[in-house]
Every structure is written in C-alpha cells, then in structure tokens.
Amino acid sequence: MIRLLLVDDHTIIRDGIQALLADVPDFQVVGQARNGRELLDTLPDTPADVVLMDLNMPELSGFEAVPLLRQQFPQVRVLILSMLDHEKYVQQVLEAGALGYVLKNASKEEIVHAIRTVAAGKPFLCTEIGLNLLSKLVQGPAAPAAKKPSDLSNRETEVLKLIAEGLTNAEIADKLFTSKRTIETHRQNIIEKTQAKNTAALIKFAMENGLLA
Structure with a gap:
C-alpha cells in the first residue's frame, strides 16, 4: 500500500x-x-x-x-x-x-x-x-526566437488581453471565474514566454501582435 x-x-x-x-x-x-x-x-x-x-x-x-x-x-x-x-x-x-x-x-x-x-x-x-x-536537447542551443502569440495558450492570451486592458489579477480572476492564484500563475507563465520585464512590456507585446481590439 x-x-x-x-x-x-x-x-x-x-x-x-x-x-x-x-x-x-x-x-x-x-x-x-x-x-x-x-x-x-x-x-x-x-x-x-x-x-x-x-x-x-x-x-x-x-x-x-x-x-x-x-x-x-x-x-x-x-x-x-x-x-x-x-x-x-x-x-x-x-x-x-x-x-x-x-x-x-x-x-x-x-x-x-x-x-x-x-x-x-x-x-x-x-x-x-x-x-x-x-x-530542446535535439535542437541544441540557439539564439532566442522572437516570441509569437501562438506561443501562448488560449487562456494565457485571454489573460494577457485583460492585463493590457488594465485589469488587476483579482479583477481578471472575477471575470474569468477562477482564483486570483490561478491568474498569478498564468501571468508568470506569460512573462516567462514573452520575456517581458514588466506590465508595460506585456502591453507592448500585446499591441505589437494585434491582441488588443
């Protein structure tokens, strides 16, 4: 057992x-x-x-x-x-x-x-x-590729759009009917994938990739 x-x-x-x-x-x-x-x-x-x-x-x-x-x-x-x-x-x-x-x-x-x-x-x-x-092992070391919206999951893209609209983690959690901690996890994954340093950089990424209406 x-x-x-x-x-x-x-x-x-x-x-x-x-x-x-x-x-x-x-x-x-x-x-x-x-x-x-x-x-x-x-x-x-x-x-x-x-x-x-x-x-x-x-x-x-x-x-x-x-x-x-x-x-x-x-x-x-x-x-x-x-x-x-x-x-x-x-x-x-x-x-x-x-x-x-x-x-x-x-x-x-x-x-x-x-x-x-x-x-x-x-x-x-x-x-x-x-x-x-x-x-990654098979591909070997390479120069960092430009990040694309397709690198993000559908939910991460949705969270990024709401971040770019100025919503807080708590507000995003309420809007998506999930917990604040889950949104914090998504936000951390988005930062890792986009290599953004701060919220302003995330918004810039969203704008450059046409994610804002």
Missing part, C-alpha cells in the same frame, strides 16, 4: 485528486494539507510514502517546502503536481530534492504511474515536460 499525502491550497483540487485516486487499490490517501507549513506539521503524526504537492501556495510554497521536507523527512518521496511547465521551475525543485514532476493536465493513468514510480524511489517526468526538454 502506497500512503499519499496531498498538498494544495485549493480544497477542490485536493478533494478532486483524492476522488480520482479512490479506486486505485494500492493507494491510500492518509491526509491533506493546504501548504508546506501544514505538511511539515502533519507528517510527524501522519506517516506517508509519497507527498503529492503543488508549488504556488501561501505561507510556505512548494519551492520552500521541498528542501525542508528532504531534510526533516528524507524517507518521504516528493512528487510535484503543478500548472507551472517552465523548465526553470522543474530544474529548481528536482535539484531541491523532489523525485518527480507532473503537470495538472496529465491523465489519471500518467499520475498513477508517476506516483508508483516515485514511490519505488525512481525519478519521473511527465510526458509533456519530457518531450519539451528532449526537443
């Missing part, structure tokens, strides 16, 4: 993952935590084999929690489950001690396989990240 502890600041996501894994016979969800601080407080009384953890969380983020977790509970395997797909974040948490990294858009089958792989002490990268890294 693989004992799992779910860590995410959104209750609906934790409950959703628990429901998703409920019919896997060798999995047992032994607890949940809203952030890294709660995780570290929970583990002494709730032993777990694998921690399935988000990165963007209040109080103590996944980035901050991973090295502390490896230091205090070295026997626990860490599998990151995040929306962040940039290789910089993947490298950062793997170097800090996480054993695997899965995107939240992965299939149930891939998440189950990731958990079993990490529980066995083996590293795991989800298919999407692995293919992206392989593609």
